[in-house]
Amino acid sequence: MSTRIPVVAQLPRLTTNDVLDALRTAFTELAAGTAVQPPQTVMPLPGGGDVITYQAVIGDAYGVKVSPYLPQLNRSAVVTAWTLVLSTCTGRPLLLCDAHTLTVERTAATSALAVDRLARPDAATLAVIGSGTQARAHLRYARAVRDFTSLRMYGRELVQADAPEGVAVARTAEEAVAGADVVLLCTSAAEPVIDATALAPGTVVTSISTNAPRAHEIAPEALADLEVYGDYRPTVTAAACEMVLAAEQGMWSPEHLRGDLPELLTGGCPLASGERPVFFRSIGLGIEDLAIARLLARP
Incomplete structure (x- = not known):
């Protein structure tokens, strides 16, 4: 039976407090050993550029963000990012998200958590x-x-x-x-x-x-x-x-x-x-x- 993946093409507006609370919880779980954060991996591309993958596990969800960096002749490089979430209970995909805005939000929120402390x-x-x-x-x-x-x-x-x-x-x-x-x-x-x-x-x-x-x-x-x-x-x-x-x-x-x-x-x-x-x-x-x-x- 086929599985239809919910695709989020544009990040809905999340409140700053929602994002900060989600990251605060995730880092606290990481400290407790109930989340997993391996190193990012960088895959060089034969024609130049690379693809970076960011993985993690929180609770019953596995996530991976795939972010290509693709240099272009005489114009700016193409940079995209997509995040896929899978259930670690069923193995089924839960979400595919265009992660451009997500990356902006999580990066800024992480800096803010550090500022707060x-x-x-x-x-x-x-x-x-x-x-x-x-x-x-x-x-x-x-x-x-x-x-x-x-x-x-x-x-x-x-x-x-x-x-x-x-x-x-x-x-x-x-x-x-x-x-x-x-x-x-x-x-x-x-x-x-x-x-x-x-x-x-x-x-x-x-x-x-x-x-x-x-x-x-x-x-x-x-x-x-x-x-x-x-x-x-x-x-x-x-x-x-x-x-x-x-x-x-x-x-x-x-x-x-x-x-x-x-x-x-x-x-x-x-x-x-x-x-x-x-x-x-x-x-x-x-x-x-x-x-x-x-x-x-x-x-």
Whole structure:
């Protein structure tokens, strides 16, 4: 008998609280050992580009996101993503989802969970470096976990008329981060965009992954002067490029990672001391994709 897979071509509007709660639960289950998060895999393509797969298991659901990166001659690369959810009880597919928007939401929400655990309770000034879809999602999720009173954004082509409501446009990245309590890096840069070591002690900086080869938004040598956290300890130090480069050059060791999100949410690692700037690095995890896809698969 054939099985008809529910296909979600466009992500329905989910509330920020729904997404944050789903990810918080997923990472807590990961800490408890009732969820599984293997490393992502990268499959190089013969003609250039690659396909990344992100897998995870939560409860009775297995999920895999397949994300091709397909370079094109004389135009931007094609990047797509699809998430498939299967029942681990019946083996039947539960959902196939166009994961483009899902990826934006889960990435921003993951950064916000880290901000909630690592930023000072009275954090008031937020700086966002980048002005695209990911930057605007990060702004939205960060505002859901802290009552920021000063909001700044920097993008190379961003003008005030195009900025989100209530956000001041900075002329440079340095101007945006000056005096900020939280800095969200949301660029596609393959090299550092700010000097994280120049920030005040206790300032939280988050950074995400991009498709640029060996991309890193802060300098690898900066890690030695920061309190460093990641989304998941077993995978982030092997995939986050500034961590890989710093380790290769003997400037930092994965043993110096202070904690990850499962530990931060369950008291398994120390919180930020306030003595140095704080750096949180996420690489994107299948458990994040599955946590949100499960919301879509609910009856």
